[in-house]
């Protein structure tokens with residue numbers, strides 16, 4: 156079905172940060188399958204681990220204990236400071252699980268708290284609940300009736316959030332850095348206040364790190380940079396390095412509300428996808444990819460800041476690690492899509508975050524030379540577009 160306005164490009168193979176199309180043209184990939192290909196393309200460790208696992212067992216169902224899943228749960232809990240994990244196959248599913256768990260937690264306490272507050276411009280997925288949670292009207296058109304139980308407040312406005320909390324509020328659901336909605340940072344000071352607000356009211360803090368998690372922002376989880384911890388955390392995109400897997404992690408006392416029969420997934424946490432995630436985590440540690448993400452992210456941001464001085468159509472450079480946005484002049488006739496097309500023609504793949512923001516999401520193992528090459532291609536593209 157035509158659910159995507161696809162680029163006129165067919166990608167057939169890749170190696171590291173480069174991909175090749177069906178006519179043999181090469182491109183620098185600063186999209187990474189939308190923050191998915193954490194290790195780039197065809198990483199030998201990941202390819203080998205997946206081949207080995209496929210030769211042993213792909214799937215056996217959650218009716219049985221799965222050692223790879225237990226190992227991954229333990230690893231993610233130790234990295235996050237949370238206590239229990241549930242595995243699914245996507246970001247939307249992870250958020251669905253988080254919404255269900257938050258409600259069940261209050262049901263189990265004979266509380267009527269069921270309502271979830273999210274931020275405007277947020278993005279939480281495309282299922283009926285997660286699109287209702289999403290703070291952007293464009294994804295909701297035509298899908299009513301939408302389920303009740305969600306409301307939205309502007310990001311970084313603690314007064315608006317405080318005013319929205321009442322005795323029906325179960326949880327606040329936020330992205331520490333909004334990806335799809337425009338690369339908008341939730342400030343560390345704000346996140347700290349949100350954490351305090353949740354503690355004061357005894358409500359849950361849900362962080363959607365589907366895009367920001369697994370090193371994308373320079374730390375394993377973006378919330379570490381605000382020195383807080385959520386009660387429930389969702390992950391997906393970068394976790395499997397290209398193999399579909401989602402995870403919902405929770406605090407012990409919260410996780411206890413999911414007993415047998417309350418939730419499930421046929422495919423979630425199968426041996427193949429867990430092997431992929433374990434390998435991604437191993438390679439991030441062994442190849443020092445958090446440090447590389449911070450260094451290459453600083454290099455990319457500095458390069459974009461320099462371009463901003465020459466090309467005033469770039470108004471602001473923002474983001475963290477290797478989730479970087481370049482916001483364009485709202486009053487210019489040039490759209491993000493125009494620059495993205497010019498970059499693609501010149502051999503660089505980048506994506507938008509809304510009509511007026513360029514988004515850069517290279518693999519976490521991108522090299523300094525590749526960042527320089529991308530900046531040079533972007534400079535050429537900017538020369539060709541009207542300010």
Ligand SMILES: *Cc1c(COP(=O)(O)O)cnc(C)c1O
Pocket residue numbers: 244245246247248250278279280281330334335363364365366367391392
């Ligand atoms: C992509 C994304 C989702 C949805 O993930 P899917 O795997 O496409 O369902 C949810 N939340 C955030 C923050 C995302 O970036």
